[in-house]
Amino acid sequence: MALAGQPNVGKSTVFNLLTGLSQHVGNWPGKTVERKEGTYSHNGISVDIVDLPGTYSLTANSAEEVIARDHIIKERPDVVVAVIDASSMERNLYLVAELLSLQTPVIVAVNMMDVADQQGLKIEPEVLEAALGVPVVPMTATNNRGIRELVEAVDELTRDEATYEPKRPEIREDHRAVLEELEHLVAAHVPQPYPSDWVSLKLLEGDDEIMRMMEDRLPQETWEQVHEILKEHEDAVLAVASGRYDWVGRMTRAALVRPGVGQITLTERLDRWATHPLWGLLVLAGILGLVFLLTYSLGAPLQGLLETYVIEASARLAASALAGGPSWLTSLIVDGIIGGAGMVVTFIPILIIFFAMMGLLEDVGYMSRAGYVMDRFMHLMGLHGKSFLPLFLGFGCSVPAVMGTRVIDSRAGRLLTTMLVPLVPCTARMVVLAFITPIFFGAAAPLVAWSLVGLNLLVLAVAGVVINRIAFGGERAAFIMELPLYHKPNWQTIGILIWQRSLAFFKRAGTVILVVSVVLWGLSALPTGDIETSFLAGAGRLLAPLGALMGLSWQMMVALLTSFVAKENAIASLGVLYGAGSEAGLAETLPTIMSPAAALSFLVVQMLFIPCVATVVSIFNETKSWRWTLFNVLFLLLVSFGIGILVYQVANVVS
Amino acid sequence: MRKTGVVIAASGGAYSGRRGSARGWRLRWGSSRRAVAPEHEELANTVRKGGGYDLVEVGYEGGRRPSIASAVEAVIRRGAERVVVVPTGKLNSGVAEVVGRLEQRHRGVEIVHVQEPADTTGRADWMIRKVREHDPDHVQTEAYFGIGRLAGLGTGETAVVHDFDAGHTLLSRLSALGFTPGAEVTMLQNYGHGPVIVGVRNTRIALGRGEAARIRVRQTACGE
Numbered sequence: 001m002a003l004a005g006q007p008n009v010g011k012s013t014v015f016n017l018l019t020g021l022s023q024h025v026g027n028w029p030g031k032t033v034e035r036k037e038g039t040y041s042h043n044g045i046s047v048d049i050v051d052l053p054g055t056y057s058l059t060a061n062s063a064e065e066v067i068a069r070d071h072i073i074k075e076r077p078d079v080v081v082a083v084i085d086a087s088s089m090e091r092n093l094y095l096v097a098e099l100l101s102l103q104t105p106v107i108v109a110v111n112m113m114d115v116a117d118q119q120g121l122k123i124e125p126e127v128l129e130a131a132l133g134v135p136v137v138p139m140t141a142t143n144n145r146g147i148r149e150l151v152e153a154v155d156e157l158t159r160d161e162a163t164y165e166p167k168r169p170e171i172r173e174d175h176r177a178v179l180e181e182l183e184h185l186v187a188a189h190v191p192q193p194y195p196s197d198w199v200s201l202k203l204l205e206g207d208d209e210i211m212r213m214m215e216d217r218l219p220q221e222t223w224e225q226v227h228e229i230l231k232e233h234e235d236a237v238l239a240v241a242s243g244r245y246d247w248v249g250r251m252t253r254a255a256l257v258r259p260g261v262g263q264i265t266l267t268e269r270l271d272r273w274a275t276h277p278l279w280g281l282l283v284l285a286g287i288l289g290l291v292f293l294l295t296y297s298l299g300a301p302l303q304g305l306l307e308t309y310v311i312e313a314s315a316r317l318a319a320s321a322l323a324g325g326p327s328w329l330t331s332l333i334v335d336g337i338i339g340g341a342g343m344v345v346t347f348i349p350i351l352i353i354f355f356a357m358m359g360l361l362e363d364v365g366y367m368s369r370a371g372y373v374m375d376r377f378m379h380l381m382g383l384h385g386k387s388f389l390p391l392f393l394g395f396g397c398s399v400p401a402v403m404g405t406r407v408i409d410s411r412a413g414r415l416l417t418t419m420l421v422p423l424v425p426c427t428a429r430m431v432v433l434a435f436i437t438p439i440f441f442g443a444a445a446p447l448v449a450w451s452l453v454g455l456n457l458l459v460l461a462v463a464g465v466v467i468n469r470i471a472f473g474g475e476r477a478a479f480i481m482e483l484p485l486y487h488k489p490n491w492q493t494i495g496i497l498i499w500q501r502s503l504a505f506f507k508r509a510g511t512v513i514l515v516v517s518v519v520l521w522g523l524s525a526l527p528t529g530d531i532e533t534s535f536l537a538g539a540g541r542l543l544a545p546l547g548a549l550m551g552l553s554w555q556m557m558v559a560l561l562t563s564f565v566a567k568e569n570a571i572a573s574l575g576v577l578y579g580a581g582s583e584a585g586l587a588e589t590l591p592t593i594m595s596p597a598a599a600l601s602f603l604v605v606q607m608l609f610i611p612c613v614a615t616v617v618s619i620f621n622e623t624k625s626w627r628w629t630l631f632n633v634l635f636l637l638l639v640s641f642g643i644g645i646l647v648y649q650v651a652n653v654v655s
Numbered sequence: 656m657r658k659t660g661v662v663i664a665a666s667g668g669a670y671s672g673r674r675g676s677a678r679g680w681r682l683r684w685g686s687s688r689r690a691v692a693p694e695h696e697e698l699a700n701t702v703r704k705g706g707g708y709d710l711v712e713v714g715y716e717g718g719r720r721p722s723i724a725s726a727v728e729a730v731i732r733r734g735a736e737r738v739v740v741v742p743t744g745k746l747n748s749g750v751a752e753v754v755g756r757l758e759q760r761h762r763g764v765e766i767v768h769v770q771e772p773a774d775t776t777g778r779a780d781w782m783i784r785k786v787r788e789h790d791p792d793h794v795q796t797e798a799y800f801g802i803g804r805l806a807g808l809g810t811g812e813t814a815v816v817h818d819f820d821a822g823h824t825l826l827s828r829l830s831a832l833g834f835t836p837g838a839e840v841t842m843l844q845n846y847g848h849g850p851v852i853v854g855v856r857n858t859r860i861a862l863g864r865g866e867a868a869r870i871r872v873r874q875t876a877c878g879e
Contacts, residue, residue: 057831061824090856091833206823237823241830242837245856267859268843277846372861376849384863385850478825479850479863480832 001047001154002071002104005083006095007054008365008484010111013141014083015051016492018151023051025500028067033406035067042148045155050077056091058098059202060209062409072104073193078158081150083109086116086123086138087485089252090245097169097244100134101198105164107135107153114140115487119265121258128255133166142490169247171201175239178229179204185226189217204236267485271369275483280373287361287370288392295354295396295427302349311346314338328525336521337514347397347568350427351502354396359497362389365484375479381464382472384479387417391460393501394424398615400501402622410477416468418619419632422611423460425453428567429607435571439587440599448600452607459608459639505614516565516613524576531576536561550605550644551598551652560605566612597655601648608640657765660710660735661702662726664750665695665743667719691721698743710735716750723750727757727766737765803874806851806867808842814872815839821869832860834870 003018005011015023019038028035036051052071053064060066072080082099084092089110099106108128116123129136135153139146157164171179183200190196191213202210203226211230215223230236273279315338322330361367370392371385378384390404401421408414425433433452437445523536531537540558547557555577563570575586578593590599610633611619620629691699695713703711710733714726721729727738740754754768802817816838819826833856834840843859844852851867853860 057827059827059831061828061831088857091858094831094833205827234823237827238818238830238836241835245833245835245838271844271852271859275844275852277849368861372850372852375861375863379863385861478828478866479861480828480866481861482832483852483859483861485859 001079001081002050002052002077003081003083004052004068004072004095004099005054006056006085006092008482009054009083009085009092010141010490011051011054011083012496013490013493014109014111014139014147014150015049016496017141017144017147018047018049033063033067040151042151045151047151047154050075055095057095059205060207066209069102072099072102073195076193077104079107079154080104081107081109081154083111086110086112087119087121089123089256090248093248093251094241094244096132097247100166100168101195101201103195105134105157106166107137107150107157108132109137109139109146109150111139111141111146112487113138113145114143115485121256123257124255128251131167131251131254134164142488169244171204171243172239172246175204175233175236175243178233178236182226182229185222185229186214186218189214189219189222191217201240203230204233205240206230206234206237265485267365270486271483274366274369275372277373277376280369284370284373287366291354291357291361292395294357295350299350299353303346306346306349311338331525332518332521336518347427347505348502351396351505352498354427355400355498355501356494358393358396359494359501360489362497363489363494365486368481368483371481372483381416381420381461382468383413383416383464384477386479386481387413390417391421391424394421394426396427397505398422398424398426398611399505399618402615402618403504405622408477412472413477415623415628416464416472418623419467419628419635420460420464422615422632422636423456423463423608425456425607426567428612431568432563432570432606433603435587436590436599436603439590440594440596448603452603455604455643456607459643463635463639512614512617513566513612517569520562520565537577546641549648550601550641551595551648552602552605552644553593553598556594556598556602559602560609563606563609564613566614567606570606595655597648597651600651601644604647605640605644608636608643610636610640657736658710658734659708659737659739660712660727660730660733661706661708662723662730662738662740663695663699663702663711663713663743664723664740665692665713665715667715667717695743716753722753724753724757727754731761731764735764737767739767739769741769802871804868805840805842805853805862805870805872806845806864808840808845808872810842810845812874813839813841814874817871817873819870821866825866825869829866829870833858840870840872 003011003015015036015038018040022040023036023038026035026037027033033053038049038051040047040049050071052068055062055065055068058065058069071077080099080102082096084096096106096108110123110125110128113123123138125136125138135157137146137150137153139150141147170176179200182203183197186200186203187196190199199210199214203214214226218226233239274283315334318333318338319330322333358367361370367389368385371388373385374388375385378387386408387405389407390401392401393404394401398421401424402418405414405417405421408417430453433449437449441448520536523539524531524534526535528534536558537554539561540554543557543561544554547554552560555574558577559570559573562573571586574590578586578589594602610616616629616633619632620626623629691713699711699713702708710730712721712726712729714721714723716723723740727740730738740750742750751768754766758764758766803814805814805816808814816834816836818836819829819834821829838855841854842851843854848864850861850863853862853867
């Protein structure tokens, strides 16, 4: 069975309830769209469930829509369950209208009955069922109501398909003849398993993918005829859409009783503040401030605990266990593996807390308001409100942020956002910042730290404007976004969101970072076993002339190089290279060998430096383009060194 | 209560403005007499009596005297605190500019410029309204009536989607979200700049200003 539905209808909640933790998350072949599968088994019924991406329609406007319809047409699930939101049935039934024009039997699950109830909407499922001619199951997934009935309906329908007689929508009358003419022309050439009436309808809607497909299949002459008809009826998409909405109107007329107007809902009251051009910004600033405050005040102590009791303890354990073996092996395991990938583990608390709060804000419906309020600022960079969420996730970790760019509809917008994500200071960069600023700047440390974060955001804005101008010709994609109703958070949905985002980070940490930290360890240990004379130090010395321009010693340059594995490595590397041992020791050593100007330039470069290896891999995975990935690395290299040199020279002159 | 004066803005004839040409000179010469044409005098009188306004003046655009500006000055001199400038028909576009300058000069006076139904849609609307006044059997057609852009709706206003000025991709996305001809839309938030929030088919949709300007709507309050 396949689960279809528009965004924000609680489809994931239904999926999570059905499959629990049996779900398997991957990508649709060749696409960067998540594919979720799972199994429901209870009382001898076992159902394999595929969660289709949330889409408003089935026309080829986005990768999600193509995936959803290709799955239904080509992989032929036994049943498609269409999850719809009871509180906005009209718009939701539009997708059902599209689903019904395919061959696969459909069951309609009317979710969020409680929300409709609160709004005073009266829905009669039996009437709707009679009108649609397909089974209708009322549900409130957040309260676990209706799940069993849904499974029973699926089971019943698959057993006895003969009773399935849906009343399908028709195109508006003035275009009916054209549709027939089209179908007559193409019917003989439509490839299996596409239904020919559906293909004609999609042609009339101007669906790019189906157009291309039929252009390949049809004889030249016929295609020209078809093309002529389509050109003549360019507005047919409206006739098709109107036809569907007429149908929706007929379906809901009897089954839906609306309350009187003038009722002010909770959402309207909250939105007066949350989407106001001025108050909305203040609300956003307040909420984000709270997110940071909670993340760091709760996360930092936990991070310290993990470091002491897990990383250092296991390093000691490994060291004593390997005491009899060769010293390089001890070094490899303790410094290379535990030191590198282990450091990553200490980010668990901070990331989980951050993702939990982001997940909560998303689930209650606030994040789309944040995007709305930020739209006018995103505008300046040729982006729009939808880019705000991925960019903001970047304050946690760039990896899920890069993956989060999938919500943006246009490729140009997605690419541009991806290019900008590394400029958002992630938690790891903030850790380095928080460690170094107090050493050099005393009471002014918070000011310096915030200015550096501000510098990053400024560079981000400028880079956005410039890249958009040069690469995309200043183009801007359409901003169309649904603002869902606010609702009570669903803890399971948030939990799964945290789990998936953290997992994305740890998968990278577990593979890429591990490999690269071992390689880096090799470079720092070979050929002599002493880091001072290692290949890595050699590379650092080679870069020393460049470093001198920024006031950076070769040790600092090496620290930057190692931060490519993971940003927080910079501190550890400095500790090793300056022979300081612990962090406290490093805090004492640093001021004696570094001027504040050099420290400032080091921080500037570190904040703007190339992203860590995990992020680079993610950027490649999402963009599927070496050119863009390489461009991002080179661009940031140039920007960070350029601004670093500038800051150092100016700071020197000033002091 | 503010005292209201009326200025009837009339066309000053087909003065081409080509300095030096014989026709231009003659018209310029001929029309610079400080006299109001008899038909406009009659119009002003009718408005005086019919509307109960004692401050009614006629002004001409395009060089003929008395000018619109001097007519406005005249009613203000005689005590008008609000001046409504109404056009007799299609005028050149300079009137708005003149009114703007007068507004600068008389800060305390409210000067309203009633836009003439200059474009085809506006004139057709007026004609349809007139025809319908005499045609009690008229069918409710989707005539051009109060058509504007969605972005132009104020907060709380409701209208019906008329059609789109959009490319195929945008059209297809908008219609999937419920924006189809005939669908009722309510502007939930419009601050005159930045994105807007629109209610359509019981959902709230945030739209960029540019996108909202591509949806043509007609107002439902009047006519239908």
